[in-house]
Amino acid sequence: MAVAFGAQPVTAPGWTGRPKTDLALIDCDIHQSAKNPEVLLPYLPRVYQEQVKDQGLRMPGSGYFNVPKRAARTDLPTTPAGVNPGCDADHHDFTKLGDNYEALREAHLDPWNVGKALLTGNTTYGASVIPDPDFAAALCRAFNDWTLEHWAARDDRFIVGLSVSASDPQRAVEEIERLGEHPQVKAVVLGTGARLPYGNRYYHPIWRACAERGLPLVVHPGAEGSGMAGAPTGVGYPTYYIETRMARPQMAMAHAVSFIAEGVFEKYPTLKVLFDECDQFWAVGLMWHMDADWKSLREQTPWVKRLPSEYFVDHIRVGSQPMLEPENDEQFFMMLDAMHAEKTLVYSSDWPHWDWDDPATTFPKLPERLHKRVFAENARELFGL
């Protein structure tokens, strides 16, 4: 095996430098991408093949500058194939798809003993906020077929989050019915960017389809402030990319509150929701605030029968990337305790994005039991593995 460079981080507060050999990690956020539209053509109906050839995937952009694609984390050497997995640029190039997988395997899956890795996509995060719901559904379908054939089939460590579009819930249900029984399909993925908070009854058919099959919903940043999604904050469009990153926890809060206030978890008691890449500690203040207000206002939402924090801890999970960095370990552990991390937190790497977190650098050294919960058991329960 080539040098496992993911195991050689430059900064590593809790780093041991060695994976735990007795624990197969579960990584809840790995991105496979098909940004080159051509790869999806074989999976699309003729009418959309023609449209894509003519005008591309039409995924709406937000206009915010992300990070320089030609830059990369300096602690990540290039792979044997010359592709830097810390740089998003690699998987823009169809010809390097194979290398992309090889880099993932050599740098992350093998050396860190990753037993299961959730493919969350990203090519179709904007599907829900492009105007044509049939085209959006067709793109998701094509992306899912491509994912199963080109990713899931080549490594049984991969589990798949189905891409669906929320712009027609019935179409989303049909896709879950079509592929939800595939042995590697273990979740359904939507972007944070939305026209309505996800607790709204508009979406309930999708949640029912998820709940019936034990598929959790994964909400991942994508398309916020783009297309028909509207402004990515409650006070309009910010100016800079860093502001859009700070808006992610705000959107996670809005969706989480909506799920709870609309009684979704009473209606679908087996439904679970994972917020990936929205940071973590928003969960703490939100639970405290919701609980206090529920005591005064619960007559307005009588279907919310328990403390909101109880629904949160039972039904909502939060991904570890980007893991916030408290000023000291005492604060870190207090926050983990306050968010009930032993139930709510799962490890997510966000591979191969520039700010991905390898398992060694994500946390200070966790107590053994919490380590197992965060790196494996919470996710195993979430995905029914």
Added chain:
Amino acid sequence: MAVAFGAQPVTAPGWTGRPKTDLALIDCDIHQSAKNPEVLLPYLPRVYQEQVKDQGLRMPGSGYFNVPKRAARTDLPTTPAGVNPGCDADHHDFTKLGDNYEALREAHLDPWNVGKALLTGNTTYGASVIPDPDFAAALCRAFNDWTLEHWAARDDRFIVGLSVSASDPQRAVEEIERLGEHPQVKAVVLGTGARLPYGNRYYHPIWRACAERGLPLVVHPGAEGSGMAGAPTGVGYPTYYIETRMARPQMAMAHAVSFIAEGVFEKYPTLKVLFDECDQFWAVGLMWHMDADWKSLREQTPWVKRLPSEYFVDHIRVGSQPMLEPENDEQFFMMLDAMHAEKTLVYSSDWPHWDWDDPATTFPKLPERLHKRVFAENARELFGL
């Protein structure tokens, strides 16, 4: 003096039952209201008098049900005049304005030894998001004149936050120039509801006018999701009132990030901003997240020269109402520590709203120094008293 019923709370985790005789409190959020349009008529130009007589103040409503106006906190007896100050209904009635002040004085200002109380208004919170900017400015002007004459003039404990409309920054500047030197005017107030995050350069003339006079900006919930403000979350309009309350910290986060990312505190180093009634602990995760991202992304906002948390601690203040309720005191104190409460937190009562916080029930027993910072010194520095 009549019975000081505010001093007899039913639940009081840190309650002493007695005010500190050696510490005059500063309360950063007291609401005076002129919801009956008639009281403002004498202060309006003729054209707007006619419009208001014809169609009222035209403050946009959000359509969310708040709380039953006829309900009230059961631990608050009625005042001698028969008005329950825990119920918003009283100050809808012009004829009871006098009683409203008396209730405030007897229940809150006198017994709790409140030395200064910031009048933050609320009648005009929606001014910034109604279409006509000249009408909006005229309403704010009238409300300020009414406030100075009917509230500030009758009790020198009152300090005043000027109402302005952000829908024409030049008009807002003119109002600050007109009344900013009044000895009781100590702040400028805007609602959280906005068409653009408050760091945007569109608003900078207002911030310059504030900074030049040492007047902090107070951002208070109001008009979010109403009129031209757009959706109150980054994912659209929620369904229930409790969700709009949870959206307040989200909006505070978006505005705070915007101020920092746009370099407002570098441009106007004397500007301070107080977020009232948006809860508190959002500040913790936000500072950690901003600091981490700034290290990676600061090339995109080179005017942000220091760690974002340093701007936060130096320039942003957070009101204590509604004070979040951690699961235990250890968490409470750690959160206060993590948000740097000794600099950032000020006491706000939100009188006379149904969920107002008297000083005794707001906190567990604070250490002497922190008690002084939160209940008096932070606000004294903020308002230059």
